[in-house]
Amino acid sequence: MNATSYAARARTTAVHPVPSTLFPLHSTVPLVTFAAGCEVYAPGQRATCLYRIEFGAVRLHGLLSDGRRQVIGFYLAGETFGFEATDTHSFFAEAVVATGARTHHLADGLGSQAELTELALRGMLRAQEHVLVIGRQTAVERVAGFLLDMAERQGGLKHFDLPMSRLDIADYLGLTIETVSRVFAKLRSAGLIRLRSIRCIEIADIGALRGLCA
Amino acid sequence: MNATSYAARARTTAVHPVPSTLFPLHSTVPLVTFAAGCEVYAPGQRATCLYRIEFGAVRLHGLLSDGRRQVIGFYLAGETFGFEATDTHSFFAEAVVATGARTHHLADGLGSQAELTELALRGMLRAQEHVLVIGRQTAVERVAGFLLDMAERQGGLKHFDLPMSRLDIADYLGLTIETVSRVFAKLRSAGLIRLRSIRCIEIADIGALRGLCA
DNA sequence: CGGTCATTTGAGCGGAGTCAAATTGAGTGG
DNA sequence: CCACTCAATTTGACTCCGCTCAAATGACCG
Secondary structure (H helix, E strand, C coil): CCCCCHHHHCCCCCCCCCCEEECCCCCCCCEEEECCCCEEECCCCECCEEEEEEECEEEEEEECCCCCEEEEEEEECCCEECCCCCCECCCEEEECCCEEEEEEECCCCCCCHHHHHHHHHHHHHHHHHHHHHHHHCCHHHHHHHHHHHHHHHCCCCCEEECCCCHHHHHHHHCCCHHHHHHHHHHHHHCCCEEEEECCEEEECCHHHHHHCCC | CCCCCHHHHCCCCCCCCCCEEECCCCCCCCEEEECCCCEEECCCCECCCEEEEEECEEEEEEECCCCCEEEEEEEECCCEECCCCCCECCCEEEECCCEEEEEECCCCCCCCHHHHHHHHHHHHHHHHHHHHHHHHCCHHHHHHHHHHHHHHHCCCCCEEECCCCHHHHHHHHCCCHHHHHHHHHHHHHCCCEEEEECCEEEECCHHHHHHCCC
């Protein structure tokens, strides 16, 4: 039983839950911003628009009745989320760090049928690959794969920032925060990664890291 | 490490890998049939059409390099699979039992953009919910939820057939065959289910079963 | 009836979880 | 700039759920 509830582990800092609308500088669609930890939407709320992230990061997550949390996915700058199979949202979406996003209603250009299909198909593939990772990989394999994925999605540089906390990573990978921390320590002492700071990772041996991903 | 390879555990019975085309009786699109265990497609193959199942069941699964297997999903009569985010397939599709399906090319009616979007969105949601189950639920919760899902998808009767083996179930739920068997035994001795035969389940106490699913 | 394969059951182990304490780090105010 | 606070992360010790290995039982079939 993995029963330590999310609420008990993470005393989420209370933040202003109302997104502020800023000037649309580079686009005709409005930019909404969210402070770190701020909720974008919750399950059951009506899905009204898509969000394309300009800066920052968002996590999608679900909760079990006793508070166990699973992060379904992270969305980074340039990525789009908010589309649903039903007319209401199925999961929580929250800003991981200060985030700005442009909203697109289904009538808009980005909401065109073909693009929505593309997004849905990619979202499906991503979730299916996530199932494979969580269902059959060890803690080390999951963390190694996660770091490579994050590096690639941030431009493929050999050092990059992790916008999310260890708890977010653990809940994304189906592990505990302690296990994630221990795997980081192991990778560091094996010389595969360096921790420039707590949230800044440098990949020192990408080949070895890839070799760990089964 | 969950390293017992699928090949080592399951000596898949060799079957005729060539689908036979039968007469299109109720539809203008061709019916293809697959014997139990027969491969429908494999990763890397070009995705040419959708399959709508007339009878039988299909599993989608991925393999890790050392043979660990994860079943991504099952498709039952009336359900559609075969759509992909890229132009090639990402996973294996195999008939679980003797299966007949109608193929629909993207130009056909069923392949219309709106329907494809709908399928992709539902597929995404299903995979995301699967992530939540595998990432955060215990063995008992996973099995209980699986049985309820199967019952519901087969018409909601209180008894139904499981088309797939215990190994398929285990690989779908991210467990081992022994654990699945033990949970079945536990649910049976607790009076929540009855096993009419090895593959025929009767739900004796659906309320209690639901209560187990967190 | 014997062979083969799927499933169940038993015994023991280990990877990741739990509980707890130490350490680091980011703010904040003096 | 430093002391202090509080949260995030790391580290340590121990536990337990689900895995591994092994053997028994059951189902199907020629």
